Amino acid sequence: MKGRAQVTVTDLEDLQSLLQVNIQDNQELVSSGSIEAKVLKWGENVSEFLPHPHFILMADCIYYEQSVKPLVETLKHLVGPETTIICCYEQRTVGVNPKVEKQFFELLLQDFQSEEIPLNKQDPEYNSPDIRILHIRRAV
Numbered sequence: 001m002k003g004r005a006q007v008t009v010t011d012l013e014d015l016q017s018l019l020q021v022n023i024q025d026n027q028e029l030v031s032s033g034s035i036e037a038k039v040l041k042w043g044e045n046v047s048e049f050l051p052h053p054h055f056i057l058m059a060d061c062i063y064y065e066q067s068v069k070p071l072v073e074t075l076k077h078l079v080g081p082e083t084t085i086i087c088c089y090e091q092r093t094v095g096v097n098p099k100v101e102k103q104f105f106e107l108l109l110q111d112f113q114s115e116e117i118p119l120n121k122q123d124p125e126y127n128s129p130d131i132r133i134l135h136i137r138r139a140v
Helices: 013-025 065-078 097-108
Strands: 006-011 034-039 055-059 084-090 112-116 131-138
Touching: 006 013, 013 034, 065 097, 097 112
Parallel strands: 006 034, 055 084
Antiparallel strands: 084 131, 112 131
């Protein structure tokens, strides 16, 4: 028997109105379950997001040097033994981006294991060589 998805989309306070607009504009796609928007500041208390979610979908979260440590700390608190993380980001090769990406993975791989989804297993129409999709789980 299939369960009803309970989805929480998160961003900072100043983007909550945009999240609400997106929820309203796509409400007809939510045939069962629920979706709500909440503020999530990396590195802060995550108790209102517990129990541990089954899935965490991350998109374009690896870009800002000061956010790397709070992001990984938040993941450590949110992820339970059954949580799967799908992380999508654009691999950038200019400026501080390679350094930020390296720092993220150095911290992440202390507590998590990461596997890249190869291009041949991604949607052929929507994949791109500079877009990375990772399957991340807590290390055992």
